[in-house]
Amino acid sequence: MSASSADSGLLRRTVAAVVPPDPAAISDARLRQAQLTKPPGALGVLEDASLALCGIQGTCPPRPLVRPVVAVFAGDHGVHAQGVSPWPQEVTAAMVANFRAGGAAVNVLARQVGADVLVVDMGVAADLDPGTDLLDRKIGRGTADLATGPAMTRAEAERGLAAGIEVAHLLVDRGHDVLLTGDMGIGNTTPSAALVAAFTGADAAAVTGRGTGVDDATHERKVDVVRRALRARPVGDDPVETLASLGGFEHAGLAGLVLGGAARGVPVILDGVIAGAAALVAQALAPDAVGYCFAGHRSVEPGHTVALERLGLRPLVDLDLRLGEGTGAVLALPIVQAAGATLREMATFDSAGVARKDGRR
Numbered sequence: 001m002s003a004s005s006a007d008s009g010l011l012r013r014t015v016a017a018v019v020p021p022d023p024a025a026i027s028d029a030r031l032r033q034a035q036l037t038k039p040p041g042a043l044g045v046l047e048d049a050s051l052a053l054c055g056i057q058g059t060c061p062p063r064p065l066v067r068p069v070v071a072v073f074a075g076d077h078g079v080h081a082q083g084v085s086p087w088p089q090e091v092t093a094a095m096v097a098n099f100r101a102g103g104a105a106v107n108v109l110a111r112q113v114g115a116d117v118l119v120v121d122m123g124v125a126a127d128l129d130p131g132t133d134l135l136d137r138k139i140g141r142g143t144a145d146l147a148t149g150p151a152m153t154r155a156e157a158e159r160g161l162a163a164g165i166e167v168a169h170l171l172v173d174r175g176h177d178v179l180l181t182g183d184m185g186i187g188n189t190t191p192s193a194a195l196v197a198a199f200t201g202a203d204a205a206a207v208t209g210r211g212t213g214v215d216d217a218t219h220e221r222k223v224d225v226v227r228r229a230l231r232a233r234p235v236g237d238d239p240v241e242t243l244a245s246l247g248g249f250e251h252a253g254l255a256g257l258v259l260g261g262a263a264r265g266v267p268v269i270l271d272g273v274i275a276g277a278a279a280l281v282a283q284a285l286a287p288d289a290v291g292y293c294f295a296g297h298r299s300v301e302p303g304h305t306v307a308l309e310r311l312g313l314r315p316l317v318d319l320d321l322r323l324g325e326g327t328g329a330v331l332a333l334p335i336v337q338a339a340g341a342t343l344r345e346m347a348t349f350d351s352a353g354v355a356r357k358d359g360r361r
């Protein structure tokens, strides 16, 4: 079997394995929520999250999330040549070294909540020391420039999706019970904006932001690049082609992680606009995969809000972050854990002997 038919086979099987979250567990969770010693609905979004967690795990009360891991998917981008980021491309590889050494923002935040951080070299341009990488191979070495042609071949996009699925299986097999998404790739807010525009139909200007903090001229160039790419290569209804045309290797890996996590019945906490764009790819391939996702936070990037609306996900944290790496996902982890813990551990009106609103015991 050629590598590419193995990849498309894994993708097909994974998409077929994504079933809707368990409706029986969700209805058990709703009943249990109603018994807990609090006014109905008083725990707000935590209650919704607790129902979602039960659906994802197929059990009520939900199991505690004790082995969190952030998978940081890294890749470089040919569109960097268009001057869409003020940072040199070498920063991607240097930051991978920083993640491995434990010095990046995501490492600090992950230590706060006891999450592991693992790097996946999807398509960093430079050679990296294999270190503790999750994949034993690169999928690519930077994408082609999406401003002038497709960023990836279809085979590359499929290989990237399959790699993300493999990472999900590997992590779940190692005992991780919640997967958090991270990204690193100088220039990657541009392909993210392009993917969000492609999957939502939003205008380039509405979804293209300032990334690492670009000036007005650079921002205008980004909007123009996104608009021209969408005009030159209008999207059809094939999500893999859209990903190949506009996305990056880290988007492919992240979309695969979402599909793999969903297929294994494990919750996935999404980070910012890069993850949001990748989740749109996963949603287009397997709409039920979104039911396994929590939106960790809302990024400052305007395309992220557009993506979250299309995904139908409410961000758990909204702190004006615009970093990526998985930082927003990690900050949301304790909230998802808290949602499960309240449903699992709170006393019921009966067990605590607390009277209900109508005076019934």
Ligand SMILES: Cc1cc2ncn([C@H]3O[C@H](COP(=O)(O)O)[C@@H](O)[C@H]3O)c2cc1C
Binding pocket: 084, 085, 086, 087, 091, 095, 183, 184, 185, 186, 187, 188, 189, 190, 210, 211, 212, 213, 214, 323, 324, 325
């Ligand atoms: C030092 C540094 C650390 C980062 N960590 C995440 N990003 C974030 O910024 C990049 C996307 O922004 P743009 O599209 O404007 O290049 C990505 O690498 C993303 O992960 C970083 C960026 C830099 C410079």
Ligand SMILES: O=C(O)c1cccnc1
Binding pocket: 189, 210, 211, 212, 271, 272, 273, 274, 275, 299, 300, 301, 304, 321, 322, 323, 324, 325
């Ligand atoms: O939304 C994000 O994750 C983001 C925003 C700006 C730069 N890098 C990442």
